[in-house]
Amino acid sequence: MNHTRLAGPCTCPLSSLHDTQTRRTAPARSLNRARALRSVQIVDSRSLTPCYSRRPCPGRRAVSVRAAQQEKEKKDGNPFTANVSQLLGIRGGSQTADKWKIRLQLTKPVTWIPLIWGVLCGAAASGEFHWNVTDVAKSLTCMGLSGPLLTGYTQTLNDYEDREIDAINEPNRPIPSGAITEDEVKVQIAALLGGGLALAYALDRWAGHDNPVILELTIFGSFISYIYSAPPLKLKQTGWAGSYALGSSYIALPWWAGQALFGHLTLDVMVLTVLYSIAGLGIAIVNDFKSIEGDRELGLQSLPVAFGVDVAKWITVGTIDVTQISVAAYLLLGLHQPLYAGILAALVAPQIFFQAKYFIPDPIKNDVTYQARAQPFLVFGLLTTGLAVGHSNMMP
Numbered sequence: 129m130n131h132t133r134l135a136g137p138c139t140c141p142l143s144s145l146h147d148t149q150t151r152r153t154a155p156a157r158s159l160n161r162a163r164a165l166r167s168v169q170i171v172d173s174r175s176l177t178p179c180y181s182r183r184p185c186p187g188r189r190a191v192s193v194r195a196a197q198q199e200k201e202k203k204d205g206n207p208f209t210a211n212v213s214q215l216l217g218i219r220g221g222s223q224t225a226d227k228w229k230i231r232l233q234l235t236k237p238v239t240w241i242p243l244i245w246g247v248l249c250g251a252a253a254s255g256e257f258h259w260n261v262t263d264v265a266k267s268l269t270c271m272g273l274s275g276p277l278l279t280g281y282t283q284t285l286n287d288y289e290d291r292e293i294d295a296i297n298e299p300n301r302p303i304p305s306g307a308i309t310e311d312e313v314k315v316q317i318a319a320l321l322g323g324g325l326a327l328a329y330a331l332d333r334w335a336g337h338d339n340p341v342i343l344e345l346t347i348f349g350s351f352i353s354y355i356y357s358a359p360p361l362k363l364k365q366t367g368w369a370g371s372y373a374l375g376s377s378y379i380a381l382p383w384w385a386g387q388a389l390f391g392h393l394t395l396d397v398m399v400l401t402v403l404y405s406i407a408g409l410g411i412a413i414v415n416d417f418k419s420i421e422g423d424r425e426l427g428l429q430s431l432p433v434a435f436g437v438d439v440a441k442w443i444t445v446g447t448i449d450v451t452q453i454s455v456a457a458y459l460l461l462g463l464h465q466p467l468y469a470g471i472l473a474a475l476v477a478p479q480i481f482f483q484a485k486y487f488i489p490d491p492i493k494n495d496v497t498y499q500a501r502a503q504p505f506l507v508f509g510l511l512t513t514g515l516a517v518g519h520s521n522m523m524p
């Protein structure tokens with residue numbers, strides 16, 4: 129379906145959000161307008177203000193921040209960057225008619241990275257990964273499972289379930305823009321899920337598992353993906369539960385898959401990674417600061433809405449720091465790995481520095497800057513933890 133693009137300020141479905149008197153009913157009205165837009169096929173990309181939040185519809189501050197960002201992206205845009213952004217599923221990417229590029233864009237390759245990293249951490253934690261062709265091939269296959277197939281499935285499903293609200297907030301996305309049909313998207317979802325289940329079973333066979341643990345993890349992860357994006361639960365709209373589902377799935381599930389592939393999944397490691405996911409929850413909450421007004425309008429109890437910015441920012445850094453410091457203490461006292469405990473503690477220090485410099489002074493303005501600077505230290509902390517667990521597993 130191709131949208132006819134007409135100019136004109138009156139077609140702005142979010143104009144109600146800019147009108148203080150009518151803001152309470154804005155989400156419902158916006159949704160109806162999305163349906164209307166789809167039927168009359170009139171979309172004005174200049175007047176539709178895009179939303180990049182995990183939430184369905186932003187408040188005015190988020191709207192203006194994102195609109196300004198998009199303007200900047202347009203000005204700064206060079207064709208190469210725009211093409212790469214399109215392929216990686218990053219906002220501001222160019223439009224294309226190539227179906228395979230669109231299919232790749234739907235899977236948002238940029239979001240595969242944490243899940244691929246998680247497999248690496250799990251393999252390290254098993255203590256049984258060896259640098260030979262077979263083990264490298266096994267781990268690459270498992271990364272293919274967690275990244276392109278399962279994250280691709282979860283992202284495509286998420287875009288499909290959000291297609292109506294994206295028609296308002298992000299009309300240039302492949303589904304609302306009509307670049308790909310809904311039937312084609314359904315086929316992609318089924319293919320990625322089916323391919324993921326088949327590959328998970330093949331990995332279990334390859335690893336010689338009596339109990340198909342990787343297949344079980346895949347079924348569980350696919351189920352969480354479904355209830356995160358699709359009604360009736362649609363966890364992404366529930367604030368805390370959605371943030372924790374996202375944070376924990378991204379940290380724990382690929383780790384478990386990588387560890388089960390080479391060694392054994394033990395209860396203590398499962399507990400450790402689930403606790404580590406509290407830091408993942410903190411990371412997910414950082415993204416909630418920019419959408420406070422929209423969340424409040426929709427009744428979403430994100431942490432900044434529930435506690436206010438000042439309390440929420442301290443809770444956020446508390447969850448991130450206390451979790452990692454507790455894990456460092458466990459590496460030292462529980463696993464007797466002083467070197468790894470020291471490295472992990474050293475990796476927490478720059479995160480605290482960036483919190484003090486960027487996040488605490490203005491979490492709404494500096495959320496992206498903080499994430500970009502601090503997150504690499506957090507992910508290397510995860511790998512450090514995996515190596516510590518692996519080292520202690522190797523000890524007699």
Ligand SMILES: C/C(=C\COP(=O)(O)OP(=O)(O)O)CCC[C@H](C)CCC[C@H](C)CCCC(C)C
Binds near residue numbers: 274279287349357381
């Ligand atoms: C769809 C996800 C995030 C997008 O959220 P949102 O809609 O708010 O953002 P956009 O508006 O920008 O699109 C991620 C959801 C993750 C999900 C809860 C769980 C993922 C599970 C793993 C893929 C399972 C891996 C299992 C394995 C390695 C055995």
